[in-house]
Every structure is written in C-alpha cells, then in structure tokens.
Amino acid sequence: xxxxxxxxxxxxxxxxxxxxxxxxxxxxxxxxxxxxxxxxxxxxxxxxxxxxxxxxxxxxxxxxxxxxxxxxxxxxxxxxxxxxxxx
Numbered sequence: 001x002x003x004x005x006x007x008x009x010x011x012x013x014x015x016x017x018x019x020x021x022x023x024x025x026x027x028x029x030x031x032x033x034x035x036x037x038x039x040x041x042x043x044x045x046x047x048x049x050x051x052x053x054x055x056x057x058x059x060x061x062x063x064x065x066x067x068x069x070x071x072x073x074x075x076x077x078x079x080x081x082x083x084x085x086x087x
Contacts, residue, residue: 016043 004017016026024045026032035042064072 004020006014006017008014016032020043021027024032024043026045031046033044033046035044
C-alpha cells in the first residue's frame with residue numbers, strides 16, 4: 001500500500017497528487033467523485049458523459065437523409081396507431 005499526502009486548505013480544498021491524477025486520467029477542470037464507503041472515502045474520475053460515450057454507437061451504415069428520417073418516423077407513428085387501435 002502506498003500513501004500520498006496532501007494538505008487541506010482553509011477553504012477545504014486539496015491538491016490531488018500528480019501520480020493519482022495520472023492513474024485516474026483526471027485533467028484540469030474535470031469533475032471527480034468522492035464515494036463514501038463506511039468510514040473510508042474513494043476518489044473516482046467523473047468525466048463528461050459525452051466523452052465517455054462518444055463512438056459507442058458507431059455503425060458502418062451511411063447516415064439517413066432528412067427525407068428518409070421523416071419517412072421512418074411516419075411509418076413508426078402509423079404502426080403505433082394501428083397497434084393502439086387493436087389492429
């Protein structure tokens with residue numbers, strides 16, 4: 001176990017040691033979470049949701065045109081109406 005120290009300022013702020021920032025991948029202006037577990041606190045990176053999810057839904061298909069999107073929406077609405085009417 002390795003112990004790294006930091007001092008709490010009068011405003012309640014601490015500096016996260018560079019070794020910890022590098023390990024977590026935390027950069028300036030990014031958020032971190034303090035997670036309470038019994039009588040201990042765990043520090044975790046809480047980056048942007050966009051950054052964490054970017055590229056998760058990649059596809060090899062070309063994007064639909066505005067007309068194709070409109071037609072798909074109309075079909076979905078029509079199918080929903082038919083289903084709601086018991087058909």
